[in-house]
Amino acid sequence: MSTTWHILGAGSLGTLWATRLARAGLPVRLIVRDTARLQAYQAAGGLTLVEQGQAQCYPVPAETLANDAPIERLLVACKAYDAEAAVAQLAHRLAPAAELILLQNGLGSQDAVAARVPQARCIFASSTEGAFRDGDWRVVFAGHGYTWLGDSSHPVAPIWLDDLEAAGIPHAWSVDILTRLWRKLALNCAINPLTVLHDCRNGGLQQHQCEVATLCSELALLLEHCGQPAAAQDLQQEVERVILATAANYSSMYQDVANQRRTEISYLLGHACEVAARHQLVLPHLNQLQQRLMAHLRTRGLPSD
Numbered sequence: 500m501s502t503t504w505h506i507l508g509a510g511s512l513g514t515l516w517a518t519r520l521a522r523a524g525l526p527v528r529l530i531v532r533d534t535a536r537l538q539a540y541q542a543a544g545g546l547t548l549v550e551q552g553q554a555q556c557y558p559v560p561a562e563t564l565a566n567d568a569p570i571e572r573l574l575v576a577c578k579a580y581d582a583e584a585a586v587a588q589l590a591h592r593l594a595p596a597a598e599l600i601l602l603q604n605g606l607g608s609q610d611a612v613a614a615r616v617p618q619a620r621c622i623f624a625s626s627t628e629g630a631f632r633d634g635d636w637r638v639v640f641a642g643h644g645y646t647w648l649g650d651s652s653h654p655v656a657p658i659w660l661d662d663l664e665a666a667g668i669p670h671a672w673s674v675d676i677l678t679r680l681w682r683k684l685a686l687n688c689a690i691n692p693l694t695v696l697h698d699c700r701n702g703g704l705q706q707h708q709c710e711v712a713t714l715c716s717e718l719a720l721l722l723e724h725c726g727q728p729a730a731a732q733d734l735q736q737e738v739e740r741v742i743l744a745t746a747a748n749y750s751s752m753y754q755d756v757a758n759q760r761r762t763e764i765s766y767l768l769g770h771a772c773e774v775a776a777r778h779q780l781v782l783p784h785l786n787q788l789q790q791r792l793m794a795h796l797r798t799r800g801l802p803s804d
């Protein structure tokens with residue numbers, strides 16, 4: 500009998516994972532905040548995944564945070580700023596050898612979650628898949644990608660990677676997951692805030708090459724100082740490549756701001772600046788970027804953390 504996948508966070512990525520696991524016949528349970536959300540979910544009849552224009556509804560069973568059945572495997576699919584508090588509400592339900600898979604972008608939230616549940620194994624993930632909600636309990640699979648998973652304190656891959664194989668979730672076990680997360684964080688720091696401040700698509704940053712290059716050199720310095728030299732290698736070239744390859748797209752942070760949604764700034768640029776300060780590393784352009792972005796968010800009435 501397979502272990503149940505509990506999914507915390509019925510948003511874009513949570514739904515993308517829940518529906519594919521359920522489609523493969525694996526046991527999945529969705530965890531929603533409260534009875535009102537549970538009733539709304541039950542009225543909808545399940546989670547809908549839209550792929551290549553085709554919508555399919557999956558009646559994944561759901562429960563509230565208040566349910567007290569033990570949890571052995573938990574996919575944490577909340578935003579970085581919600582992850583720690585959401586997991587804290589479930590900590591008492593975790594079985595002794597529970598495993599958590601943390602899908603959050605950026606860095607900082609994973610360590611906060613791990614500190615809340617020291618008895619559990621926390622597996623970090625970095626995903627390039629793309630999905631967005633086009634209605635309550637409805638998600639559009641927008642971009643095929645890959646998910647790397649890893650555990651820097653215990654490099655042996657878990658057997659449930661077979662479930663991901665069965666569900667058609669493209670993935671790989673990574674022995675250097677922190678390097679991957681730092682590299683993605685650096686890419687996001689070099690691109691996303693500037694797209695917000697210059698009000699442009701990723702491709703618009705081709706008009707701001709000097710600014711991008713200066714940020715890349717400060718980010719590379721930071722990565723070298725915090726024990727991640729591999730993540731620093733050819734950073735600027737990769738940033739330029741991503742800007743070209745995604746020229747027509749709006750960055751995720753741009754989309755958050757445009758839709759009046761809280762950003763994950765504290766786990767991206769905020770985390771970079773915090774780690775730099777801890778290493779007494781002076782990175783003036785990165786700090787100035789953080790200040791400009793925070794001021795911009797405040798003028799839009801959005802949280803600056």
Ligand code: NAD
Pocket residue numbers: 507508509510511512513530531532564576577578579581584585588602603604626627628629630631632763
């Ligand atoms: P989302 O906002 O669509 O979904 C998060 C869900 O978590 C929401 O439904 C929210 O209500 C729920 N939630 C928050 N706190 C909760 C609580 N206490 N109890 C129950 N539910 C709770 O977010 P998303 O886009 O799926 O992103 C999740 C993470 O994955 C982010 O860190 C994001 O950066 C990362 N990511 C997203 C994508 C993507 O394409 N969407 C791609 C790569 C990485």
Ligand code: KPL
Pocket residue numbers: 686687688690691701741745749750751752
């Ligand atoms: O991941 C991204 C995002 O928009 O969050 C890219 C496309 C790499 C830009 O930083």
